[in-house]
Amino acid sequence: MAEVILENVVKSYGSTLAVNRVSLTIKDGEFVTLVGPSGCGKTTTLNMIAGLIELTSGNIKIGNKIVNDLDPKDRDIAMVFQNYALYPHKTVYQNLEFPLRMRGVDKDKRHAQVMRAAEILGITALLDRKPRQLSGGQQQRVAVGRALVRDPAVFLMDEPLSNLDAKLRVHMRAELKHLQGELGATVVYVTHDQLEAMTMSDKVAIMNHGVLQQYGTPDEVFHKPANTFVAGFMGSPPMNLLSTMIEYVDGDPVLVGDGALRFRPKTPKIKAALQNAPSRRVILGIRHTAIPIVQNGAADDSADSVPAEIYTVEPTGDVTFVHVKVGEHLLVSSTNDLRFTGRIGDQVGLAFDESHIHLFDTETTHTLLN
Ligand SMILES: Nc1ncnc2c1ncn2[C@@H]1O[C@H](COP(=O)(O)OP(=O)(O)O)[C@@H](O)[C@H]1O
Ligand SMILES: [Mg+2]
Incomplete structure (x- = not known):
């Protein structure tokens, strides 16, 4: 696992500043959530960490190395998307195995890693199914499993629970947090849901209009909000x-x-x-x-x-x-x-x-x- 550092990160689209001088340190093994209303720059920030979007200016470091110009595949990250992005024609087993195949891991080792991830996530019984034969929660687990087998330095997750119904979301929230704790994984997690941010995170980064409003523990941002935006955003009903x-x-x-x-x-x-x-x-x-x-x-x-x-x-x-x-x-x-x-x-x-x-x-x- 590794530390992730953002230094004065900027992304502009023409005159739109999607991300405006964001600086953050995500320590090794921390679960950090980027939270804020729709359009505040969460996905753009995460995608810059992933290498899917180029920075306009600033630096991103993963494990003390500047990665600004590295391809996503060279960053040692694994992503979980909102829509899961599973391969529809592959079985669950093949979906889990695919990232390992791409890295040229040999067959026996692939099998061992797939079985281990499946066991951790409780999806062993589903390995022969295709994604369309799975519920939303099961697909979500497979998507996490696929990230897990890569054993990355950092997990990046963009609203991974948003497509689940309310009850399952609460359940998966607890499962993801438990799993992260067990693995000691560094996770950068994106959500628009302040309760998800409060309940899951070691630290919360609250964004609005591309600007970081406050970065602190759930307790700090709730009890000592830095400004009226944070005060009104964290907590329901709002302050x-x-x-x-x-x-x-x-x-x-x-x-x-x-x-x-x-x-x-x-x-x-x-x-x-x-x-x-x-x-x-x-x-x-x-x-x-x-x-x-x-x-x-x-x-x-x-x-x-x-x-x-x-x-x-x-x-x-x-x-x-x-x-x-x-x-x-x-x-x-x-x-x-x-x-x-x-x-x-x-x-x-x-x-x-x-x-x-x-x-x-x-x-x-x-x-x-x-
Ligand atoms: N490819 C793009 N071209 C132009 N504007 C974009 C592009 N991607 C995102 N934006 C703008 O950047 C801002 C932040 O978007 P995004 O990071 O997706 O927000 P969030 O994930 O917090 O909802 C929004 O105003 C959005 O319209
Ligand atoms: Mg988004």
Whole structure:
């Protein structure tokens, strides 16, 4: 296995910057996911690592060697595509064997490697079938198996689970992660699905418009988003992002939004961030879990709660999402209380959990914390 390094990688198509100065270090044995909305440059980045697309500028290193000008076959990588790209007229066995044949591996050794990959992936019983006789999940395993037999330095995977139904996707997610851990494989994985990125990866690289927004562990990007794009992209439902103004009451900063939205921070860290903010307009970010509904209609004795009106209620079984309006702000809160009886139009109170709030600069969208 090997380390992969991208240094200021650029790909332009005419005036379109598909990938704009992306720098990343993927350590040996790491599972790194490139995630972002459609068109953000994920596939282009992966294909440049694979050697399927030429760089406009920058460097790509695999195992400390610059590979910019190497053919894909000389890069010691194996790819798994969204559509699996299996040979339809070959059996599963022949599909698995093909990359080994191409490399001139002798027959006995080919057989041993094919059987081993088939065993790891649990497809031994399918070796005589043709791809069209397989389910989507089975085809996906064969595609992974074909990458596996090559024993590459790096696995590159482009949305390999996107064609599977939701249940199978969750299952294969766990299987792929388990397999990667067992093999200690270096994997660069592409998905538009933030949950897939969060659940599978050692590190997540979040991209938007060809630009790397943040690179960190799932925990870092979720709990310390670098900007409003990351805050809104990672997590579902997305983080509430509220436009507010800093006002001062008795010398202390208070965030004032629309309607009755007022939030007076108590912790020195938050106060300092507001006092040092470059502009009086800041974006208050808070996830649904950190604005619990604290009272239901009854008179409020918690002075800090913000009055809100229920907009809609979405029970999902174990958690109920409660969308509420505070003035013009539409926020989502949640409750694990299975007996929650709130209805559209009910007046409720929201508590802001100060230890979980985020602040972003309105102009730059960058975090004001850290
Ligand atoms: N061959 C191409 N010619 C022109 N533009 C391209 C080409 N390939 C990709 N693009 C553009 O580059 C951007 C990134 O595309 P892509 O890497 O496929 O995004 P993603 O995989 O994140 O959905 C998009 O705006 C896309 O339209
Ligand atoms: Mg793509």
